Amino acid sequence: MQxxxxxxxxxxxxxxxxxxxxxxxxxxxxxxxFTFFGxxxxxxxxxxxxxxxxxxxxxTAVLYEAPSRVGSTLDDLAKAGAGDRDAVVARxxxxxxxxxxxxxxxxxxxxxADAPPRGEVVIxxxxxxxxxxxxxxxxxxxxxLRDEGLSARDxxxxxxxxxxxxxxxxxxxxxx
Numbered sequence: 001m002q003x004x005x006x007x008x009x010x011x012x013x014x015x016x017x018x019x020x021x022x023x024x025x026x027x028x029x030x031x032x033x034f035t036f037f038g039x040x041x042x043x044x045x046x047x048x049x050x051x052x053x054x055x056x057x058x059x060t061a062v063l064y065e066a067p068s069r070v071g072s073t074l075d076d077l078a079k080a081g082a083g084d085r086d087a088v089v090a091r092x093x094x095x096x097x098x099x100x101x102x103x104x105x106x107x108x109x110x111x112x113a114d115a116p117p118r119g120e121v122v123i124x125x126x127x128x129x130x131x132x133x134x135x136x137x138x139x140x141x142x143x144x145l146r147d148e149g150l151s152a153r154d155x156x157x158x159x160x161x162x163x164x165x166x167x168x169x170x171x172x173x174x175x176x
Contacts, residue, residue: 001025001028002028004028005028005102011025011026011028011100012026012098019064019090019093019120019122020036020062020064020122022090022093022094022122023062023088023090023093023122023124024060024062024124026088026090026093026100027088027090027100027102027124028088028102029060029086029087029088029124029125029126030059030060030126030127031060032059033059033060033127034059034060034061034062035057035059035060035061035062036062037050037053037054037061037062037063037064038063038064039063039064039065039066040063040064040065040069040073042069047076048076048080051073051076051077051080052080054077054080054082054125055077055080055081055082055128056081056128057125057127057128058127058128058129058130059127060124060125060126060127061124061125061127062122062123062124062125063122063123063124063125064121064122064123065121065122065123066121067091067116067117067118067119067120067121068116069116070089070112070116070117070121070123071109071111071112071113071114071115071116072113073123074087074089074105074106074108074109074112074123075109075113077105077109077125078105078106078109081128082105082125082128083104083105083106083109084104084105084106085104085105085125085126085127085128086102086103086104086125086126087102087103087104087105087108087123087124087125087126088100088101088102088123088124089101089108089112089117089121089122089123090121090122090123090124091117091118091119091120091121091122092118092119092120093120093122095119097118097119099117101117105125130164131164133163133164133165133166133169135169135173138159138163138165138169138170138173139173139176141158141159141163142155142159142170142173142174142176143176145158145159146174152171152174152175153174155170155173155174156170156171156174159173159174
């Protein structure tokens with residue numbers, strides 16, 4: 001799919017039961033794993049929480065948004081830390097004026113800041129890359145946790161859940 005888009009070949013999804021799947025397929029972003037968030041709340045803590053959740057994802061996110069808020073939502077998403085991620089604004093899916101606008105979250109925020117898209121809109125955002133693990137820092141954290149009296153099992157749990165360490169590495173460090 002990505003090769004087709006890169007080569008300038010139009011990728012046209014087959015109409016289906018929902019816009020989210022058509023947008024996801026037509027976006028040419030990774031569809032191996034995705035989270036559908038539905039409509040973005042207009043304001044308040046619910047909005048900030050949802051956009052922070054999208055920015056924290058390591059896999060693709062799919063959002064519905066009102067055309068008038070696309071620019072501000074993408075700008076808020078960029079401010080939440082997802083500005084450099086690839087994204088697609090898909091509009092009017094399966095209709096005459098279907099369009100897929102591709103770029104980074106930041107570039108798309110600028111594009112739609114003063115010129116909102118028309119029609120129904122789906123935003124697809126590529127997941128982030130997990131930060132590289134610092135094995136020495138994990139080793140030090142495991143030693144500190146053992147010094148606090150945590151069992152090896154609890155050390156593994158903390159390293160996996162809080163630090164994002166792979167389970168086999170956490171197990172090895174917990175037992176060093």
